[in-house]
Amino acid sequence: MTQPDATTTIHEGPQFDVVRETWGDREREIVRHAGSTAVVAVHDGAVVLVRQTREAARRPLLELPAGTLEDGEDPRESAQRELEEEVGLRGGRWTELGVYYTSPGFLDERMHLFLAEDLERGEQDLEEGEDVDIVRWPVDELEARLGEVEDMKTLAGLLAFLRRR
Amino acid sequence: MTQPDATTTIHEGPQFDVVRETWGDREREIVRHAGSTAVVAVHDGAVVLVRQTREAARRPLLELPAGTLEDGEDPRESAQRELEEEVGLRGGRWTELGVYYTSPGFLDERMHLFLAEDLERGEQDLEEGEDVDIVRWPVDELEARLGEVEDMKTLAGLLAFLRRR
Numbered sequence: 001m002t003q004p005d006a007t008t009t010i011h012e013g014p015q016f017d018v019v020r021e022t023w024g025d026r027e028r029e030i031v032r033h034a035g036s037t038a039v040v041a042v043h044d045g046a047v048v049l050v051r052q053t054r055e056a057a058r059r060p061l062l063e064l065p066a067g068t069l070e071d072g073e074d075p076r077e078s079a080q081r082e083l084e085e086e087v088g089l090r091g092g093r094w095t096e097l098g099v100y101y102t103s104p105g106f107l108d109e110r111m112h113l114f115l116a117e118d119l120e121r122g123e124q125d126l127e128e129g130e131d132v133d134i135v136r137w138p139v140d141e142l143e144a145r146l147g148e149v150e151d152m153k154t155l156a157g158l159l160a161f162l163r164r165r
Numbered sequence: 166m167t168q169p170d171a172t173t174t175i176h177e178g179p180q181f182d183v184v185r186e187t188w189g190d191r192e193r194e195i196v197r198h199a200g201s202t203a204v205v206a207v208h209d210g211a212v213v214l215v216r217q218t219r220e221a222a223r224r225p226l227l228e229l230p231a232g233t234l235e236d237g238e239d240p241r242e243s244a245q246r247e248l249e250e251e252v253g254l255r256g257g258r259w260t261e262l263g264v265y266y267t268s269p270g271f272l273d274e275r276m277h278l279f280l281a282e283d284l285e286r287g288e289q290d291l292e293e294g295e296d297v298d299i300v301r302w303p304v305d306e307l308e309a310r311l312g313e314v315e316d317m318k319t320l321a322g323l324l325a326f327l328r329r330r
Contacts, residue, residue: 002223011176011183013194015271018176018183021220028220029178031196031272055186055193056273057266058167068270100317101222103267103274105233106180107196108221111268111317152265152276152317159324 004028015068033109037079038066040097040157041089043119046136047158048087053131062135063151064158066111075099075112083116087134088124093117097160102153113157115164139165169193180233198274202244203231205262205322206254208284211301212323213252218296227300228316229323231276240264240277248281252299253289258282262325267318278322280329304330 004021010029011018017032041048041064054061067082069075076094084090097113126132137145142158149155169186175194176183182197206213206229219226232247234240241259249255262278291297302310307323314320 004220013183015194016196018178023220026220029180030221031181033271036268036270054266054269055169055188055191056195056271057269061266061269063269066270098312098320099315100320101219101226101315102317103201103272103276104219104222104226104228104316105201105231106198106221107268107272109268147263149263150265151269152267152321155263155265156317156321156324159321159328163324163327 029106031107031109033068033107034071035069035075036066036102036109036111037069037075037082037114038064038111038153038157039079039083039114039116040161041065041083041087041119042115042117042139042161043089043121045140046138047142047161048089049135049137049154050086051133051135060133061151062148062154064154066153076114079112079114083119084122085125085127086130086132088122089116089119090122092119097157100153100156111153113153113160115157115161194271196272196274198233198272199236200234200240201231201267201274201276202234202240202247202279203229203276203318203322204244204248204279204281205326206230206248206252206284207280207282207304207326208254208286208301211303212307212326213254214300214302214319215251216298216300225298226316227313227319229319231318241279244277244279248284249287250290250292251295251297253287254281254284255287257284262322265318265321276318278318278325280326
Protein backbone atom coordinates (compact mmCIF):
# COMPACT_ATOMS: atom_id res chain seq x y z
CA MET A 1 0.00 0.00 0.00
CA THR A 2 1.29 3.40 -0.90
CA GLN A 3 -1.37 5.46 -2.65
CA PRO A 4 -5.18 5.37 -2.95
CA ASP A 5 -6.90 4.29 -6.16
CA ALA A 6 -8.84 7.55 -6.29
CA THR A 7 -9.00 10.82 -4.34
CA THR A 8 -11.75 13.44 -4.29
CA THR A 9 -11.30 16.74 -2.50
CA ILE A 10 -14.44 17.49 -0.52
CA HIS A 11 -13.27 20.55 1.40
CA GLU A 12 -10.45 23.06 1.06
CA GLY A 13 -9.83 25.41 3.96
CA PRO A 14 -7.22 27.71 5.44
CA GLN A 15 -5.90 25.22 8.03
CA PHE A 16 -6.76 21.83 6.52
CA ASP A 17 -8.42 20.08 3.59
CA VAL A 18 -10.66 17.03 3.62
CA VAL A 19 -10.37 14.31 0.96
CA ARG A 20 -12.33 11.14 0.27
CA GLU A 21 -10.09 8.30 -0.84
CA THR A 22 -10.81 4.88 -2.32
CA TRP A 23 -8.49 2.05 -1.25
CA GLY A 24 -9.65 -1.15 -2.93
CA ASP A 25 -13.18 -1.68 -1.65
CA ARG A 26 -12.78 0.75 1.27
CA GLU A 27 -13.55 4.47 1.38
CA ARG A 28 -11.74 6.73 3.80
CA GLU A 29 -12.18 10.40 4.64
CA ILE A 30 -8.94 12.02 5.64
CA VAL A 31 -8.07 15.45 7.01
CA ARG A 32 -4.98 16.75 5.25
CA HIS A 33 -2.71 19.10 7.17
CA ALA A 34 0.64 20.70 6.32
CA GLY A 35 2.31 19.41 9.50
CA SER A 36 3.37 21.18 12.64
CA THR A 37 6.05 21.81 15.25
CA ALA A 38 6.10 21.92 19.05
CA VAL A 39 8.91 22.85 21.41
CA VAL A 40 9.86 21.94 24.96
CA ALA A 41 11.46 25.33 25.58
CA VAL A 42 13.74 25.64 28.62
CA HIS A 43 14.76 29.08 29.85
CA ASP A 44 16.20 30.12 33.18
CA GLY A 45 15.30 26.89 35.03
CA ALA A 46 11.74 26.65 33.73
CA VAL A 47 9.81 25.14 30.84
CA VAL A 48 7.91 27.88 29.04
CA LEU A 49 4.32 27.07 28.08
CA VAL A 50 1.58 29.11 26.42
CA ARG A 51 -2.04 29.43 27.42
CA GLN A 52 -4.25 30.48 24.56
CA THR A 53 -7.83 30.36 23.39
CA ARG A 54 -8.62 27.11 21.60
CA GLU A 55 -11.98 27.43 19.94
CA ALA A 56 -12.15 23.65 19.42
CA ALA A 57 -11.95 23.21 23.21
CA ARG A 58 -14.31 26.14 24.00
CA ARG A 59 -11.69 27.52 26.42
CA PRO A 60 -7.99 28.36 26.82
CA LEU A 61 -5.54 25.45 26.99
CA LEU A 62 -2.01 25.28 28.36
CA GLU A 63 0.36 23.79 25.76
CA LEU A 64 3.88 23.62 24.47
CA PRO A 65 4.55 26.50 22.04
CA ALA A 66 3.54 25.10 18.65
CA GLY A 67 3.00 26.18 15.08
CA THR A 68 1.89 25.05 11.64
CA LEU A 69 4.44 24.41 8.90
CA GLU A 70 4.25 26.51 5.80
CA ASP A 71 4.84 24.93 2.42
CA GLY A 72 8.43 23.78 2.01
CA GLU A 73 9.51 25.31 5.32
CA ASP A 74 12.28 23.64 7.31
CA PRO A 75 10.68 22.35 10.55
CA ARG A 76 13.47 23.54 12.83
CA GLU A 77 13.59 27.04 11.31
CA SER A 78 9.81 27.21 11.54
CA ALA A 79 9.82 26.19 15.22
CA GLN A 80 12.57 28.71 15.98
CA ARG A 81 10.67 31.54 14.27
CA GLU A 82 7.42 30.63 16.04
CA LEU A 83 9.12 30.39 19.42
CA GLU A 84 10.60 33.85 19.11
CA GLU A 85 7.34 35.39 17.85
CA GLU A 86 5.10 33.67 20.39
CA VAL A 87 7.17 33.67 23.56
CA GLY A 88 10.14 35.91 22.82
CA LEU A 89 12.88 33.29 23.21
CA ARG A 90 15.70 32.55 20.75
CA GLY A 91 19.11 30.93 20.31
CA GLY A 92 20.03 28.01 22.57
CA ARG A 93 20.69 24.35 21.82
CA TRP A 94 18.07 22.53 19.77
CA THR A 95 17.44 18.77 19.57
CA GLU A 96 14.76 17.06 17.48
CA LEU A 97 13.02 14.54 19.76
CA GLY A 98 11.12 12.91 16.91
CA VAL A 99 8.31 13.29 14.38
CA TYR A 100 4.88 12.01 15.41
CA TYR A 101 1.43 11.56 13.93
CA THR A 102 -1.11 13.34 16.15
CA SER A 103 -4.22 11.28 15.22
CA PRO A 104 -3.40 8.95 12.34
CA GLY A 105 -6.81 7.24 12.13
CA PHE A 106 -8.12 10.11 10.00
CA LEU A 107 -5.54 12.95 10.04
CA ASP A 108 -2.18 13.08 8.23
CA GLU A 109 -0.66 15.77 10.49
CA ARG A 110 2.91 14.97 11.54
CA MET A 111 4.36 17.01 14.38
CA HIS A 112 8.08 17.70 14.76
CA LEU A 113 8.83 17.75 18.48
CA PHE A 114 11.89 19.70 19.62
CA LEU A 115 13.78 20.31 22.83
CA ALA A 116 15.35 23.79 23.06
CA GLU A 117 17.66 24.46 26.01
CA ASP A 118 19.70 27.46 27.16
CA LEU A 119 17.39 29.83 25.32
CA GLU A 120 17.98 33.57 25.40
CA ARG A 121 15.53 36.42 25.56
CA GLY A 122 14.52 37.73 22.12
CA GLU A 123 11.58 39.84 21.06
CA GLN A 124 7.97 38.67 21.28
CA ASP A 125 6.01 39.62 18.18
CA LEU A 126 2.42 38.36 18.28
CA GLU A 127 0.21 38.51 15.24
CA GLU A 128 -2.82 40.78 15.47
CA GLY A 129 -5.62 39.04 17.37
CA GLU A 130 -3.24 36.46 18.86
CA ASP A 131 -3.71 36.42 22.62
CA VAL A 132 -1.10 34.29 24.34
CA ASP A 133 -0.29 34.07 28.07
CA ILE A 134 3.18 32.82 28.88
CA VAL A 135 3.36 30.39 31.77
CA ARG A 136 6.64 29.20 33.32
CA TRP A 137 6.81 25.83 35.05
CA PRO A 138 10.05 25.51 37.06
CA VAL A 139 11.83 22.31 36.07
CA ASP A 140 11.76 21.17 39.71
CA GLU A 141 7.95 21.37 39.75
CA LEU A 142 7.27 19.60 36.44
CA GLU A 143 6.61 16.18 37.95
CA ALA A 144 4.04 17.59 40.36
CA ARG A 145 2.26 19.52 37.61
CA LEU A 146 1.87 16.81 34.97
CA GLY A 147 -1.69 16.19 36.17
CA GLU A 148 -2.66 19.66 34.91
CA VAL A 149 -1.73 18.82 31.32
CA GLU A 150 -4.68 18.40 28.93
CA ASP A 151 -2.87 18.14 25.62
CA MET A 152 -1.13 15.05 24.22
CA LYS A 153 1.94 16.73 22.66
CA THR A 154 2.50 18.64 25.91
CA LEU A 155 2.31 15.45 27.98
CA ALA A 156 4.66 13.61 25.60
CA GLY A 157 7.13 16.49 25.38
CA LEU A 158 7.33 17.07 29.14
CA LEU A 159 7.71 13.33 29.84
CA ALA A 160 10.43 13.04 27.18
CA PHE A 161 12.24 16.00 28.74
CA LEU A 162 11.98 14.54 32.27
CA ARG A 163 13.31 11.20 31.04
CA ARG A 164 16.46 12.86 29.59
CA ARG A 165 17.41 14.60 32.81
CA MET B 166 -15.55 32.46 25.85
CA THR B 167 -17.68 29.38 25.80
CA GLN B 168 -19.63 29.12 22.55
CA PRO B 169 -19.31 30.57 19.05
CA ASP B 170 -21.67 33.27 17.79
CA ALA B 171 -22.60 31.11 14.79
CA THR B 172 -21.86 27.64 13.47
CA THR B 173 -22.26 26.26 9.96
CA THR B 174 -21.78 22.57 9.21
CA ILE B 175 -19.71 22.25 6.05
CA HIS B 176 -19.14 18.51 6.04
CA GLU B 177 -20.70 15.49 7.74
CA GLY B 178 -18.88 12.21 7.49
CA PRO B 179 -18.66 8.79 9.12
CA GLN B 180 -15.62 9.56 11.30
CA PHE B 181 -15.77 13.35 11.71
CA ASP B 182 -17.66 16.49 10.76
CA VAL B 183 -16.29 19.89 9.80
CA VAL B 184 -17.89 23.12 11.01
CA ARG B 185 -17.17 26.79 10.33
CA GLU B 186 -17.60 28.91 13.44
CA THR B 187 -17.72 32.64 14.00
CA TRP B 188 -16.11 33.92 17.21
CA GLY B 189 -16.46 37.73 17.26
CA ASP B 190 -14.54 38.89 14.20
CA ARG B 191 -12.71 35.57 13.74
CA GLU B 192 -13.72 32.56 11.67
CA ARG B 193 -12.49 29.11 12.56
CA GLU B 194 -12.88 25.77 10.81
CA ILE B 195 -12.98 22.92 13.25
CA VAL B 196 -12.97 19.15 12.82
CA ARG B 197 -15.50 17.62 15.22
CA HIS B 198 -14.83 14.13 16.48
CA ALA B 199 -16.65 11.92 19.01
CA GLY B 200 -13.51 11.32 21.09
CA SER B 201 -11.34 8.29 21.48
CA THR B 202 -9.51 5.90 23.79
CA ALA B 203 -6.02 4.40 23.87
CA VAL B 204 -4.55 1.78 26.19
CA VAL B 205 -1.08 0.96 27.45
CA ALA B 206 -1.87 -2.76 27.73
CA VAL B 207 0.51 -4.88 29.78
CA HIS B 208 0.36 -8.67 29.51
CA ASP B 209 2.90 -11.26 30.52
CA GLY B 210 5.83 -8.85 30.88
CA ALA B 211 5.22 -6.98 27.64
CA VAL B 212 3.33 -3.95 26.34
CA VAL B 213 1.01 -5.04 23.56
CA LEU B 214 0.93 -2.79 20.49
CA VAL B 215 -0.90 -3.04 17.17
CA ARG B 216 0.45 -2.47 13.69
CA GLN B 217 -2.25 -1.61 11.20
CA THR B 218 -2.74 0.12 7.89
CA ARG B 219 -3.23 3.86 8.32
CA GLU B 220 -4.38 5.31 5.04
CA ALA B 221 -3.57 8.84 6.26
CA ALA B 222 0.07 7.77 6.66
CA ARG B 223 0.18 5.73 3.42
CA ARG B 224 1.55 2.76 5.39
CA PRO B 225 1.12 0.66 8.53
CA LEU B 226 1.90 2.30 11.88
CA LEU B 227 2.71 0.78 15.24
CA GLU B 228 0.45 2.23 17.94
CA LEU B 229 -1.22 1.68 21.27
CA PRO B 230 -4.53 -0.16 20.80
CA ALA B 231 -7.09 2.63 20.31
CA GLY B 232 -10.69 3.18 19.36
CA THR B 233 -13.35 5.78 18.67
CA LEU B 234 -16.06 6.50 21.24
CA GLU B 235 -19.62 5.86 20.26
CA ASP B 236 -22.34 8.28 21.33
CA GLY B 237 -22.84 8.24 25.08
CA GLU B 238 -20.44 5.33 25.58
CA ASP B 239 -18.44 5.12 28.80
CA PRO B 240 -14.76 5.59 27.84
CA ARG B 241 -13.45 2.79 30.04
CA GLU B 242 -16.02 0.27 28.85
CA SER B 243 -15.33 1.30 25.27
CA ALA B 244 -11.58 0.82 25.72
CA GLN B 245 -12.10 -2.55 27.37
CA ARG B 246 -14.36 -3.75 24.55
CA GLU B 247 -11.93 -2.53 21.88
CA LEU B 248 -8.96 -4.13 23.60
CA GLU B 249 -10.62 -7.52 23.71
CA GLU B 250 -11.83 -7.30 20.10
CA GLU B 251 -8.56 -5.99 18.68
CA VAL B 252 -5.92 -7.82 20.67
CA GLY B 253 -7.81 -10.51 22.60
CA LEU B 254 -6.97 -9.28 26.12
CA ARG B 255 -9.43 -8.68 28.96
CA GLY B 256 -9.79 -8.26 32.71
CA GLY B 257 -6.86 -6.83 34.67
CA ARG B 258 -6.40 -3.60 36.61
CA TRP B 259 -7.34 -0.40 34.79
CA THR B 260 -6.16 3.14 35.58
CA GLU B 261 -7.14 6.29 33.67
CA LEU B 262 -3.92 8.23 33.01
CA GLY B 263 -5.75 11.32 31.78
CA VAL B 264 -7.81 12.86 28.98
CA TYR B 265 -5.92 14.74 26.29
CA TYR B 266 -6.64 16.82 23.20
CA THR B 267 -4.78 15.32 20.22
CA SER B 268 -4.50 18.47 18.07
CA PRO B 269 -6.53 21.28 19.64
CA GLY B 270 -5.66 23.98 17.10
CA PHE B 271 -8.40 22.71 14.78
CA LEU B 272 -9.69 19.38 16.16
CA ASP B 273 -11.93 18.79 19.20
CA GLU B 274 -10.93 15.12 19.67
CA ARG B 275 -10.22 14.23 23.31
CA MET B 276 -8.47 10.93 23.95
CA HIS B 277 -8.89 8.96 27.18
CA LEU B 278 -5.56 7.30 27.92
CA PHE B 279 -5.62 4.17 30.09
CA LEU B 280 -3.10 1.84 31.67
CA ALA B 281 -4.27 -1.80 31.88
CA GLU B 282 -2.09 -4.22 33.82
CA ASP B 283 -2.32 -7.93 34.66
CA LEU B 284 -4.49 -8.56 31.60
CA GLU B 285 -5.75 -12.03 30.80
CA ARG B 286 -6.20 -13.75 27.48
CA GLY B 287 -9.69 -13.32 26.01
CA GLU B 288 -10.93 -13.78 22.48
CA GLN B 289 -9.81 -11.63 19.56
CA ASP B 290 -12.74 -10.67 17.33
CA LEU B 291 -11.69 -8.42 14.45
CA GLU B 292 -14.27 -6.71 12.27
CA GLU B 293 -14.32 -7.77 8.65
CA GLY B 294 -11.58 -5.99 6.69
CA GLU B 295 -9.71 -5.09 9.87
CA ASP B 296 -6.11 -6.24 9.51
CA VAL B 297 -4.18 -5.88 12.75
CA ASP B 298 -0.76 -7.32 13.64
CA ILE B 299 -0.10 -7.69 17.34
CA VAL B 300 3.40 -6.69 18.45
CA ARG B 301 4.73 -7.33 21.95
CA TRP B 302 7.45 -5.09 23.37
CA PRO B 303 8.96 -6.63 26.53
CA VAL B 304 8.84 -4.07 29.32
CA ASP B 305 12.63 -4.38 29.74
CA GLU B 306 13.16 -3.29 26.12
CA LEU B 307 10.77 -0.33 26.07
CA GLU B 308 13.40 2.32 26.74
CA ALA B 309 15.56 1.06 23.88
CA ARG B 310 12.62 0.97 21.45
CA LEU B 311 11.13 4.42 22.06
CA GLY B 312 12.98 5.71 18.99
CA GLU B 313 10.79 3.48 16.79
CA VAL B 314 7.59 5.23 17.91
CA GLU B 315 5.94 7.45 15.27
CA ASP B 316 2.67 8.28 16.99
CA MET B 317 2.16 10.89 19.71
CA LYS B 318 -0.31 8.97 21.94
CA THR B 319 1.99 5.94 21.82
CA LEU B 320 5.01 8.03 22.83
CA ALA B 321 3.06 9.70 25.65
CA GLY B 322 1.54 6.46 26.90
CA LEU B 323 4.80 4.52 26.94
CA LEU B 324 6.65 7.38 28.66
CA ALA B 325 3.87 7.70 31.26
CA PHE B 326 4.08 3.95 31.90
CA LEU B 327 7.89 4.01 32.26
CA ARG B 328 7.67 6.91 34.70
CA ARG B 329 5.31 4.96 36.99
CA ARG B 330 7.56 1.93 37.29
